[in-house]
Amino acid sequence: MDDQTRMLGGLGGLGGLSQPDVGDPDSVRKQQSLGQPQQGIGDILQQIMAITDESLDEAQARKHALNCHRMKPALFSVLCEIKEKTVLSIRGVQEEDPPDPQIMRLDNMLLAEGVSGPEKGGGRAAAAAAAAAGGSPNDGSIEHSDYRAKLAQIRQIYHAELEKYEQACSEFTNHVMNLLREQSRTRPISPKEIERMVGIIHRKFSSIQMQLKQSTCEAVMILRSRFLDARRKRRNFNKQATEVLNEYFYSHLSNPYPSEEAKEELAKKCSITVSQVSNWFGNKRIRYKKNIGKFQEEANLYAVRTAVDAASVSAQASQANSPATPNSGSSGSHGLSHTGDSYFSLTALSGEPFSVGPSLQPQADTQHPATRLMAAFEELPGGAPYPQPRPDDTNPPSIRSPAGAPSSVHSDASNRGSSPAH
DNA sequence: GGGCATGATTTTTT
DNA sequence: AAAAAATCATGCCC
Numbered sequence: 215m216d217d218q219t220r221m222l223g224g225l226g227g228l229g230g231l232s233q234p235d236v237g238d239p240d241s242v243r244k245q246q247s248l249g250q251p252q253q254g255i256g257d258i259l260q261q262i263m264a265i266t267d268e269s270l271d272e273a274q275a276r277k278h279a280l281n282c283h284r285m286k287p288a289l290f291s292v293l294c295e296i297k298e299k300t301v302l303s304i305r306g307v308q309e310e311d312p313p314d315p316q317i318m319r320l321d322n323m324l325l326a327e328g329v330s331g332p333e334k335g336g337g338r339a340a341a342a343a344a345a346a347a348g349g350s351p352n353d354g355s356i357e358h359s360d361y362r363a364k365l366a367q368i369r370q371i372y373h374a375e376l377e378k379y380e381q382a383c384s385e386f387t388n389h390v391m392n393l394l395r396e397q398s399r400t401r402p403i404s405p406k407e408i409e410r411m412v413g414i415i416h417r418k419f420s421s422i423q424m425q426l427k428q429s430t431c432e433a434v435m436i437l438r439s440r441f442l443d444a445r446r447k448r449r450n451f452n453k454q455a456t457e458v459l460n461e462y463f464y465s466h467l468s469n470p471y472p473s474e475e476a477k478e479e480l481a482k483k484c485s486i487t488v489s490q491v492s493n494w495f496g497n498k499r500i501r502y503k504k505n506i507g508k509f510q511e512e513a514n515l516y517a518v519r520t521a522v523d524a525a526s527v528s529a530q531a532s533q534a535n536s537p538a539t540p541n542s543g544s545s546g547s548h549g550l551s552h553t554g555d556s557y558f559s560l561t562a563l564s565g566e567p568f569s570v571g572p573s574l575q576p577q578a579d580t581q582h583p584a585t586r587l588m589a590a591f592e593e594l595p596g597g598a599p600y601p602q603p604r605p606d607d608t609n610p611p612s613i614r615s616p617a618g619a620p621s622s623v624h625s626d627a628s629n630r631g632s633s634p635a636h
Numbered sequence: 637g638g639g640c641a642t643g644a645t646t647t648t649t650t
Numbered sequence: 651a652a653a654a655a656a657t658c659a660t661g662c663c664c
Binding site: 448449450451489490493494497501 | 641
């Protein structure tokens with residue numbers, strides 16, 4: 215130790231690292247006397263440089279030799295001093311890196327998707343997140359099993375990769391730390407230094423991790439767009455479902471607005487969701503209205519069907535119909551409900567080019583029930599452009615009667631008498 | 637592959 | 651908020 219401090223003082227002038235002691239009368243003498251040590255340090259440095267060119271055994275031997283070199287403590291001190299200065303500058307450069315916003319975003323998304331985060335709750339979190347984010351009304355969990363499976367696959371790959379990276383990272387870190395510790399015998403390496411190195415390594419690895427996260431996110435997005443975007447996987451409803459819906463539609467042509475309960479029942483019957491029922495009715499109404507002619511055949515078909523149905527029902531049940539419970543009996547057996555075609559006839563009247571109704575009117579008696587319906591607008595008061603039920607609507611009761619209350623969906627017959635007509 | 641049918645979504649209207 | 655209207659995207663038939 216004493217030896218070292220002496221050396222340090224003596225080596226101060228090496229490489230001009232300390233203040234030049236020009237005015238010092240002793241300096242010349244010092245320099246002269248230190249000529250020898252300077253040479254020695256140069257030797258050591260050269261030997262260190264040369265180590266890399268040698269074989270492992272040789273290097274080990276040389277390293278050992280160097281460690282035992284009498285000038286080694288001096289070199290160590292010099293290196294310490296240099297370090298002292300450079301470390302300061304490094305410390306200045308080194309700033310606290312704030313949590314990368316991008317990686318935070320990725321993390322959040324992976325967490326929301328259930329890819330990262332808690333083990334088993336992940337699945338439910340994913341489903342919830344998907345439902346919330348997708349906003350898609352079709353939560354047919356049947357279809358989601360495939361999605362879940364794929365998501366689980368992604369999750370598995372993600373975790374496997376993550377683990378691999380983490381393992382590699384810690385392995386590499388250990389390796390570097392060992393190396394540095396080993397080297398700290400020949401050159402000064404403070405614990406801080408090692409810490410810094412570890413930090414650098416971790417940052418490098420985390421950038422790889424970010425790539426992994428990014429590509430995982432991408433995979434999830436693709437998966438989701440493929441599986442959860444309802445438009446992509448649009449399937450036509452099965453025949454039975456379409457029939458049930460059409461049956462309801464044409465038997466409620468006067469007011470094709472199923473109540474919430476009716477929708478639920480239809481949904482159950484067709485094994486689709488309520489919003490799908492709503493969609494269907496929305497589409498049907500608009501498309502029917504746009505081109506009644508095109509739907510004539512279909513309308514006749516279903517009208518006949520319900521008529522026959524009703525006839526048999528009334529025959530069997532001896533006209534004991536209870537219109538008060540529409541939903542329970544919404545299976546399409548609610549009589550000839552085609553009495554008041556207020557909705558389409560009126561809207562058709564109010565400006566659409568097609569006018570199926572009037573032309574058919576004269577032959578109403580010989581037409582199919584549904585065709586006859588088309589002419590019903592003649593019997594209605596010509597006012598209300600939007601006859602469908604509105605809570606705040608204060609229209610004449612004659613118009614809104616068929617739909618005034620949700621339960622009156624099937625009570626179409628009630629507005630028969632209310633039309634002043636001819 | 638074109639064209640229509642159809643379910644879903646988005647925008648506008650009420 | 652709910653329905654209408656417009657639009658999109660896919661399914662399906664020829």
